[in-house]
Amino acid sequence: xxxxxxxxxxxxxxxxxxxxxxxxxxxxxxxxxxxxxxxxxxxxxxxxxxxxxxxxxxxxxxxxxxxxxxxxxxxxxxxxxxxxxxxxxxxxxxxxxxxxxxxxxxxxxxxxxxxxxxxxxxxxxxxxxxxxxxxxxxxxxxxxxxxxxxxxxxxxxxxxxxxxxxxxxxxxxxxxxxxxxxxxxxxxxxxxxxxxxxxxxxxxxxxxxxxxxxxxxxxxxxxxxxxxxxxxxxxxxxxxxxxxxxxxxxxxxxxxxxxxxxxxxxxxxxxxxxxxxxxxxxxxxxxxxxxxxxxxxxxxxxxxxxxxxxxxxxxxxxxxxxxxxxxxxxxxxxxxxxxxxxxxxxxxxxxxxxxxxxxxxxxxxxxxxxxxxxxxxxxxxxxxxxxxxxxxxxxxxxxxxxxxxxxxxxxxxxxxxxxxxxxxxxxxxxxxxxxxxxxxxxxxxxxxxxxx
Amino acid sequence: xxxxxxxxxxxxxxxxxxxxxxxxxxxxxxxxxxxxxxxxxxxxxxxxxxxxxxxxxxxxxxxxxxxxxxxxxxxxxxxxxxxxxxxxxxxxxxxxxxxxxxxxxxxxxxxxxxxxxxxxxxxxxxxxxxxxxxxxxxxxxxxxxxxxxxxxxxxxxxxxxxxxxxxxxxxxxxxxxxxxxxxxxxxxxxxxxxxxxxxxxxxxxxxxxxxxxxxxxxxxxxxxxxxxxxxxxxxxxxxxxxxxxxxxxxxxxxxxxxxxxxxxxxxxxxxxxxxxxxxxxxxxxxxxxxxxxxxxxxxxxxxxxxxxxxxxxxxxxxxxxxxxxxxxxxxxxxxxxxxxxxxxxxxxxxxxxxxxxxxxxxxxxxxxxxxxxxxxxxxxxxxxxxxxxxxxxxxxxxxxxxxxxxxxxxxxxxxxxxxxxxxxxxxxxxxxxxxxxxxxxxxxxxxxxxxxxxxxxxxxxxx
Numbered sequence: 001x002x003x004x005x006x007x008x009x010x011x012x013x014x015x016x017x018x019x020x021x022x023x024x025x026x027x028x029x030x031x032x033x034x035x036x037x038x039x040x041x042x043x044x045x046x047x048x049x050x051x052x053x054x055x056x057x058x059x060x061x062x063x064x065x066x067x068x069x070x071x072x073x074x075x076x077x078x079x080x081x082x083x084x085x086x087x088x089x090x091x092x093x094x095x096x097x098x099x100x101x102x103x104x105x106x107x108x109x110x111x112x113x114x115x116x117x118x119x120x121x122x123x124x125x126x127x128x129x130x131x132x133x134x135x136x137x138x139x140x141x142x143x144x145x146x147x148x149x150x151x152x153x154x155x156x157x158x159x160x161x162x163x164x165x166x167x168x169x170x171x172x173x174x175x176x177x178x179x180x181x182x183x184x185x186x187x188x189x190x191x192x193x194x195x196x197x198x199x200x201x202x203x204x205x206x207x208x209x210x211x212x213x214x215x216x217x218x219x220x221x222x223x224x225x226x227x228x229x230x231x232x233x234x235x236x237x238x239x240x241x242x243x244x245x246x247x248x249x250x251x252x253x254x255x256x257x258x259x260x261x262x263x264x265x266x267x268x269x270x271x272x273x274x275x276x277x278x279x280x281x282x283x284x285x286x287x288x289x290x291x292x293x294x295x296x297x298x299x300x301x302x303x304x305x306x307x308x309x310x311x312x313x314x315x316x317x318x319x320x321x322x323x324x325x326x327x328x329x330x331x332x333x334x335x336x337x338x339x340x341x342x343x344x345x346x347x348x349x350x351x352x353x354x355x356x357x358x359x360x361x362x363x364x365x366x367x368x369x370x371x372x373x374x375x376x377x378x379x380x381x382x383x384x385x386x387x388x389x390x391x392x393x394x395x396x397x398x399x400x401x402x403x404x405x406x407x408x409x410x411x412x413x414x415x416x417x418x419x420x421x422x423x424x425x426x427x428x429x430x431x432x433x434x435x436x437x438x439x440x441x442x443x444x445x446x447x448x449x450x451x452x
Numbered sequence: 453x454x455x456x457x458x459x460x461x462x463x464x465x466x467x468x469x470x471x472x473x474x475x476x477x478x479x480x481x482x483x484x485x486x487x488x489x490x491x492x493x494x495x496x497x498x499x500x501x502x503x504x505x506x507x508x509x510x511x512x513x514x515x516x517x518x519x520x521x522x523x524x525x526x527x528x529x530x531x532x533x534x535x536x537x538x539x540x541x542x543x544x545x546x547x548x549x550x551x552x553x554x555x556x557x558x559x560x561x562x563x564x565x566x567x568x569x570x571x572x573x574x575x576x577x578x579x580x581x582x583x584x585x586x587x588x589x590x591x592x593x594x595x596x597x598x599x600x601x602x603x604x605x606x607x608x609x610x611x612x613x614x615x616x617x618x619x620x621x622x623x624x625x626x627x628x629x630x631x632x633x634x635x636x637x638x639x640x641x642x643x644x645x646x647x648x649x650x651x652x653x654x655x656x657x658x659x660x661x662x663x664x665x666x667x668x669x670x671x672x673x674x675x676x677x678x679x680x681x682x683x684x685x686x687x688x689x690x691x692x693x694x695x696x697x698x699x700x701x702x703x704x705x706x707x708x709x710x711x712x713x714x715x716x717x718x719x720x721x722x723x724x725x726x727x728x729x730x731x732x733x734x735x736x737x738x739x740x741x742x743x744x745x746x747x748x749x750x751x752x753x754x755x756x757x758x759x760x761x762x763x764x765x766x767x768x769x770x771x772x773x774x775x776x777x778x779x780x781x782x783x784x785x786x787x788x789x790x791x792x793x794x795x796x797x798x799x800x801x802x803x804x805x806x807x808x809x810x811x812x813x814x815x816x817x818x819x820x821x822x823x824x825x826x827x828x829x830x831x832x833x834x835x836x837x838x839x840x841x842x843x844x845x846x847x848x849x850x851x852x853x854x855x856x857x858x859x860x861x862x863x864x865x866x867x868x869x870x871x872x873x874x875x876x877x878x879x880x881x882x883x884x885x886x887x888x889x890x891x892x893x894x895x896x897x898x899x900x901x902x903x904x905x906x907x908x909x910x911x912x913x914x915x
Contacts, residue, residue: 432661
């Protein structure tokens, strides 16, 4: 009896931003974007409906003391066996995070309505924002691997396209590609975990994996559990910018401020933490994975705390400050302090959103005050003053160069990969031309491709 | 009209009528309008054939040893969905071919090629398929008359494939061949012919070269229907040993990852398209491993999605090339604001190629992975890797071709916008890929039924 209103509310909550995306994307496709005012009103309305529906579902679930519930809406892809199922895992954590996501995006929509007024990409921004919130809600409520993956991918693509929002300049576009490449690592790791899960346990149900009552309800051998958990940690690390993937975070600041706020201050950066939180029962069965998560979380927190002190722009500084907290949340989850982790996550998401959105005004006020007083504001002094001068300088360099993480990844992965792929391209061309030499005097025979 | 033969006759008449019409002194642009109309009518007729519950078969035993003969012409679960693919590709070709590349002979050849593809999808006879392969090769070579290197590539690689196919068919239909080593040898030879035709590793090198030189339009029209996959489904899958099918699947998966990785570093948009094509089309053969009906159905869906999405993507490149000249991926070209629909279409079709959620490609790849994961988990990991790499390659192409600069040319008077015909064709293709991705049930059900038919035929022939 309780499942029916819950199911309806969840459907309305997830469906509302999806409908918004359909309307806005359809208008874009036929090159008839809606007027700014309509877009803003529709976005705010859609987020309000989604938030209200999910909050109501949370109240219903709380009032009726409903435990974790798997809402199955049948097979989406087929009326026969073997289709892709639509399933949502509903509990206080998923509904709470879903409602929080809708509320935060609602606030950002209202802010963006004025902030991006007359911006050429105004309509595109809202298309991507609606795609993002749909993805976030699917990640929050996913009951099986397919739904989780759909949400994960939507969040990744919308994020990359918003980093490249100002797409008539080369830097945002190059950075967007970089961000997307790290997200693809995350996607691949998560899907590999899913493939392994299906192979070893024969299921793709997250309700079973996440263990409704605190322990996986499926039999996984210790090595399988460890490998799956480690793959999930890699997915989380790439999505939440944990070490060694932190290099993409400052690059992602190329997007408009509201999107930076919602993605890298508030929601997207916490999506990995939320997934890890949901996987806590699996993590509990793998000491090695827990140790890895603790190490990654602590190292990321320490690195981000250093990096945030030397950033020259407020958005990057705030993003690294957010990363510090994300590292600590990961540690809390790995230690099994799940309630603290959830409260930390929700509180931090709201607080950092406020900081990001108010940062331009605060800076403006600060500059005004400095001009009036004719002196610079005093700089905050941290614990680094306790360090010897030599160490302080080394740490400063490390922080300034953002841990040399991009260089390390380039040297370890990107450069060898591209070099090998180019060699293979040359080999393919040579192989073909060995059989059929091209006549380079003919324009039609000239190879237009170059390998660099 | 519930008789599929009527609709089939209408579908076949359309390209035939255009072939005849090209012989009359009609203005080329007007001829194109007729061709677009005929292609729309053919598409409607083939969709009607696909949705009708009836199947038809004209069987003949003169050309085969199979008990009860073989269907020279048949419409069943497998072929019915492929017919709209052939019609759709023709429509795409005639609707968006740039005006500068449009000529009477070209329109005639595209109609003829469509007719040959349609006929290929309607038969399961090895001999008829061989004859159609020869006809198809001839039309393809004829389309490349001004492009020496491209023509030689086609003649050498596809000529070899067709010759091997001929040898295989001769062995297959030889008297008393069934159950002997002739039979096995025939299947291996046909398998090599199919791998060569589809550009599967290690026979892949010619595909990027083909796309990179000369005319892209005929290369798309010839490659996208993937008649090589059809050869494999009709002739190899029912008869081949599990070992041969597993070998084909492993080679296909290797090709998929290899093509995706190399697409990522190309500097020519055309060449990147070539690698994307071999990567995605290889997944069709991976599904033919027959580990499960789900995986097989997934492969059949990827066939449609990769065919449509790739053809659309490559056509976007061609349309863009007609406006800007050679497209170098090592630079940013910008111009999103002048061609937003083309940019959105390119991105959507690219994402459909990679199996992005919400597109038909996702459904196919998901079925492929979930169907094969128990018996052949390597397939799952390989598809994950290929999908990750192709996604990155597509986004790189998108950023390079449409972003990164304020505008491309100083002359703002130059016309960059799509024509209405081009715009509606791309919109229709995008809506199809997303529509079938959001509501895939009828298609998935029909592909699962087709998988059952293939597996039944396989178990029947292996008894």
